[in-house]
Amino acid sequence: MLCRVGQIRRCAASLNQSINQIAASRQKHTLPDLAYDYGALEPHVSAEIMQLHHSKHHATYVNNLNVTEEKYQEALAKGDVTAQVSLQPALKFNGGGHINHTIFWTNLSPNGGGEPQGELMEAIKRDFGSFQKMKEKMSTATVAVQGSGWGWLGYEKDSGRLRIAACANQDPLQGTTGLIPLLGIDVWEHAYYLQYKNVRPDYVKAIWNIINWENVNERLQMARK
Amino acid sequence: MLCRVGQIRRCAASLNQSINQIAASRQKHTLPDLAYDYGALEPHVSAEIMQLHHSKHHATYVNNLNVTEEKYQEALAKGDVTAQVSLQPALKFNGGGHINHTIFWTNLSPNGGGEPQGELMEAIKRDFGSFQKMKEKMSTATVAVQGSGWGWLGYEKDSGRLRIAACANQDPLQGTTGLIPLLGIDVWEHAYYLQYKNVRPDYVKAIWNIINWENVNERLQMAKK
Numbered sequence: 001m002l003c004r005v006g007q008i009r010r011c012a013a014s015l016n017q018s019i020n021q022i023a024a025s026r027q028k029h030t031l032p033d034l035a036y037d038y039g040a041l042e043p044h045v046s047a048e049i050m051q052l053h054h055s056k057h058h059a060t061y062v063n064n065l066n067v068t069e070e071k072y073q074e075a076l077a078k079g080d081v082t083a084q085v086s087l088q089p090a091l092k093f094n095g096g097g098h099i100n101h102t103i104f105w106t107n108l109s110p111n112g113g114g115e116p117q118g119e120l121m122e123a124i125k126r127d128f129g130s131f132q133k134m135k136e137k138m139s140t141a142t143v144a145v146q147g148s149g150w151g152w153l154g155y156e157k158d159s160g161r162l163r164i165a166a167c168a169n170q171d172p173l174q175g176t177t178g179l180i181p182l183l184g185i186d187v188w189e190h191a192y193y194l195q196y197k198n199v200r201p202d203y204v205k206a207i208w209n210i211i212n213w214e215n216v217n218e219r220l221q222m223a224r225k
Numbered sequence: 226m227l228c229r230v231g232q233i234r235r236c237a238a239s240l241n242q243s244i245n246q247i248a249a250s251r252q253k254h255t256l257p258d259l260a261y262d263y264g265a266l267e268p269h270v271s272a273e274i275m276q277l278h279h280s281k282h283h284a285t286y287v288n289n290l291n292v293t294e295e296k297y298q299e300a301l302a303k304g305d306v307t308a309q310v311s312l313q314p315a316l317k318f319n320g321g322g323h324i325n326h327t328i329f330w331t332n333l334s335p336n337g338g339g340e341p342q343g344e345l346m347e348a349i350k351r352d353f354g355s356f357q358k359m360k361e362k363m364s365t366a367t368v369a370v371q372g373s374g375w376g377w378l379g380y381e382k383d384s385g386r387l388r389i390a391a392c393a394n395q396d397p398l399q400g401t402t403g404l405i406p407l408l409g410i411d412v413w414e415h416a417y418y419l420q421y422k423n424v425r426p427d428y429v430k431a432i433w434n435i436i437n438w439e440n441v442n443e444r445l446q447m448a449k450k
Contacts, residue, residue, distance in 0.1 A: 052422055052423055056422070056423045057423055060423070089371065093371050146314065146318050146394055146395075147372055147373035147374070147393065147394035147395075147413070148372035148373045148414075149372070168372065169371055169372035170371075170372075188372070188414065189373075189413065189414035189415050189418060190414050190418060190423060193414060193415060193418045193419065194418065194419065197277055197281070198277055198281045198282055198285070198415060
């Protein structure tokens, strides 16, 4: 009898450990596919840039994010605060890089450009005066980024208003400012240099031709919920 | 008699104003020439990169620095603190960019590479254990810069020791950390992307082939005074 109880206890303990491991195991982050070919955004963004940007830069953020989260899990499990804090920059950098680029690819489309419609257009007119004014304000803020970073059109939940913001490096908009990201423009030099060289303003001007306003509108609807 | 005194007084006042204006007028900053042709650093850094880097990027920092200092002088003259503070980012960015690149061009030479000699080599061995260890430490710190920035070998006056440091964007080493800059490696993407694409480590590895150790040694001698 006691022998059987012991067996059951050990079996339960082993099951418990397996359940904990499954509960603790993360789904690894993965590089999302683009909805279009690398060359589909030409002549506004070259195929060479799109390929490097997606398959090298974004892929590296994904891989490094997974490594960092793995290490973070270990540090968390041990309650090691020092280790957790030391991992923060890598988490923000690679995690932000993954978030930002995942949004960015959906913000672009070979069928993009023109002007937004519906609720998004109404919100833009209300909060900026006109679509043209929003474009100018966002372009100016984006070009003005010192070093590497992103320009953003974001949604401010408290006020229900659209806002323009810029973030440094891969700092994610929502985690950094609370704004919900709707549309981002990457102005790290890798996003444009092979094609536009140092002339960042030309790239920012060109990218309006491939903005997927349907996607931006969808993000606004999601943000409002 | 009184008429003459009045004339002399007005003349003195006018002279005084001219003297003040001359005293207050700045010499504009200028783009320094390279000591070598744009193509001279190949195959380690391409001619195309050198031309854009010097004649576009550095030139822009120089121009914008002059504009910023002009505005700053006006704000200073009025005692307008708010305006001065608002000009600080542009001053650090463009001023740092000018300082950093001016040092950088002298740190490189088509006859560079190999190993340092004399006092510099002694200091490196003393503070890092070996030249190889210093190269590894500096390369690691430089590659690890998140976003845009520079890796530096600097001189710490208080201790008389050599230090490795990294700075973000165009933050100048001395103004930011107090270390005297001896050797910098630019890892803004514009410094390497056209040639090395996303593979920053390959660029950092290659640049050791063109380091002008005589210049670095000269800077160390100057720093020690």
